[in-house]
Amino acid sequence: MFGKVITTTLVSLLCAGAVQAAEFLLSSPDLGKTFKPEQYHSEFGCSGRSARPALQWSSAPKGTKSFAVTVHDIDAPTGSGFWHWVVIDIPAQATGIASSGLPDGAKEGNTDLGKPGYFGPCPPIPRKHRYVFTVHALDVDRLDVPDGATAALTGFFIWQHELGRAKLVVTGGPRKKE
Numbered sequence: 001m002f003g004k005v006i007t008t009t010l011v012s013l014l015c016a017g018a019v020q021a022a023e024f025l026l027s028s029p030d031l032g033k034t035f036k037p038e039q040y041h042s043e044f045g046c047s048g049r050s051a052r053p054a055l056q057w058s059s060a061p062k063g064t065k066s067f068a069v070t071v072h073d074i075d076a077p078t079g080s081g082f083w084h085w086v087v088i089d090i091p092a093q094a095t096g097i098a099s100s101g102l103p104d105g106a107k108e109g110n111t112d113l114g115k116p117g118y119f120g121p122c123p124p125i126p127r128k129h130r131y132v133f134t135v136h137a138l139d140v141d142r143l144d145v146p147d148g149a150t151a152a153l154t155g156f157f158i159w160q161h162e163l164g165r166a167k168l169v170v171t172g173g174p175r176k177k178e
Contacts, residue, residue: 123173
């Protein structure tokens with residue numbers, strides 16, 4: 001009897017592990033381990049087009065009501081990194097962002113340039129930077145972010161409602177010395 005209880009318990013635990021949800025994942029058909037030349041910014045010594053990459057995600061956590069996407073240069077010499085892109089209010093049924101446009105209802109927030117939009121990488125000389133693309137699964141349909149909010153303040157609202165996140169890290173630079 002004791003052996004039967006242990007066997008039943010072990011089988012139950014193994015089956016429970018097999019039923020767990022798949023891992024929340026972020027990928028991009030446009031990004032590799034490094035950026036393409038056209039994906040770099042066109043100022044500050046860089047000569048790209050700030051071509052925005054397409055992003056795709058899968059296996060969002062149960063209860064997801066919307067998504068947000070952020071791109072953060074964690075190696076920027078500012079003491080707090082540099083926000084390159086913030087998108088909020090992406091509908092729950094979305095599974096990505098096309099390089100050509102945002103899903104209906106999605107809104108871009110301010111970057112650390114003080115304006116909305118995608119700001120491609122342009123790391124200063126002399127070292128490479130890591131750019132963290134993150135999709136955040138949120139427990140609300142819309143974030144109540146004040147108009148003109150900084151990227152950091154928008155991040156505060158995102159993390160207050162986050163159910164899960166998936167990341168993709170891409171290396172950029174350094175740009176060539178002139």
